[in-house]
Amino acid sequence: MFRSPSGLDPIIMGTVLLLLIEDDHALAQQVREQLEQDGHRVRWLANGDDALAEDPSPYALVILDLMLPGAGGLSILKSYRERSDTPILVLSAKQDAAIKVKALQLGADDYVTKPFWPEELAARIAARMRRPVLQREGVVELGELAIDLVQHAVRVRGEEVALTRVEFEVLASLARRGGGAVEREVLAEEALDPERDGTGRTLDVHVSRLRKKLGDCGASIRTIWGVGYRLEVAEA
Numbered sequence: 001m002f003r004s005p006s007g008l009d010p011i012i013m014g015t016v017l018l019l020l021i022e023d024d025h026a027l028a029q030q031v032r033e034q035l036e037q038d039g040h041r042v043r044w045l046a047n048g049d050d051a052l053a054e055d056p057s058p059y060a061l062v063i064l065d066l067m068l069p070g071a072g073g074l075s076i077l078k079s080y081r082e083r084s085d086t087p088i089l090v091l092s093a094k095q096d097a098a099i100k101v102k103a104l105q106l107g108a109d110d111y112v113t114k115p116f117w118p119e120e121l122a123a124r125i126a127a128r129m130r131r132p133v134l135q136r137e138g139v140v141e142l143g144e145l146a147i148d149l150v151q152h153a154v155r156v157r158g159e160e161v162a163l164t165r166v167e168f169e170v171l172a173s174l175a176r177r178g179g180g181a182v183e184r185e186v187l188a189e190e191a192l193d194p195e196r197d198g199t200g201r202t203l204d205v206h207v208s209r210l211r212k213k214l215g216d217c218g219a220s221i222r223t224i225w226g227v228g229y230r231l232e233v234a235e236a
Contacts, residue, residue: 016060018125020044021051021076022091023068031063031121038122048072056080056088061125066092066103074106081107089124091116101189109176140175142231144217147175156217166191167210170203174221174231184228 018035022028023046032042043059045051048070056062062080066073073090080088090103093114100111110124140147146155152168154161163171169191174182188203207229211218222232 017041017043017058019054019056019059019062021048021063021068021073022046022065024065034122035125038125048076051076052079056084056086059086062086062088063125064088064090064108066090066094066099074102077103077106077108091121097183097185100183101186104182104186105190107176110181140172142175145171145175145214145220145231147172156214161213163210163213164206166206167213170206170210171214171221171231174229181224181230182228187228 018040020028020032020035020042022031022044025046028044028046032044035042045054046069048068050070051064051068052071052075064073064077064080068076073092077088077090080086087109088107089110089112090108091112091114092099092103094100095113103111112121112124140149144157147168148154149172152165154163154168154171170187173187173190184203191206192203207221211221214220220232222230224230
């Protein structure tokens with residue numbers, strides 16, 4: 001399921017502390033070894049109750065399996081998100097779109113299905129670490145974009161941009177993932193009202209209009225063919 005890559009250079013410079021919550025001991029050991037090879041320190045928990053009692057704040061990122069003994073992964077996700085802005089990457093064998101949508105709605109920043117390649121996990125963690133989301137009092141900041149989730153206000157380089165409700169919800173959904181790909185069905189679920197805004201088939205139209213309104217920053221919304229979209233935030 002998880003094979004050690006050959007010749008994979010560390011992607012993230014500097015040592016950071018990650019929390020791995022996974023009850024499959026063999027898989028957890030392989031993931032832990034790979035992350036430590038990439039220069040990270042890893043704390044590993046195998047029980048949901050222990051994970052629920054853990055404070056997520058000291059960690060740079062949480063890697064969370066959904067199927068655990070004790071407290072379930074979704075309960076842990078909800079609790080962590082209520083207590084901290086620490087990025088959370090979900091690992092799960094569940095490929096049902098409804099489960100993915102639920103996890104993302106509860107605050108997951110990314111969702112990786114099992115089995116997976118180690119290069120993919122390492123790359124997603126690297127992207128997540130390079131593109132931190134700063135959320136304070138309802139404001140998400142990503143590069144030159146500032147999204148006020150309470151006031152529904154968007155600014156590019158300090159200048160406010162007028163968006164429709166759907167355009168704002170699409171941008172907010174992308175921004176919360178901080179560079180992670182968001183599936184089309186997830187964006188449609190979070191942003192569209194089928195009775196007013198059409199179905200997922202109209203999502204491309206809303207994204208096109210959003211890109212135009214954001215001007216030069218509109219190019220940051222990248223199409224991921226066969227998946228959906230992601231917000232590509234330039235590194236500092």
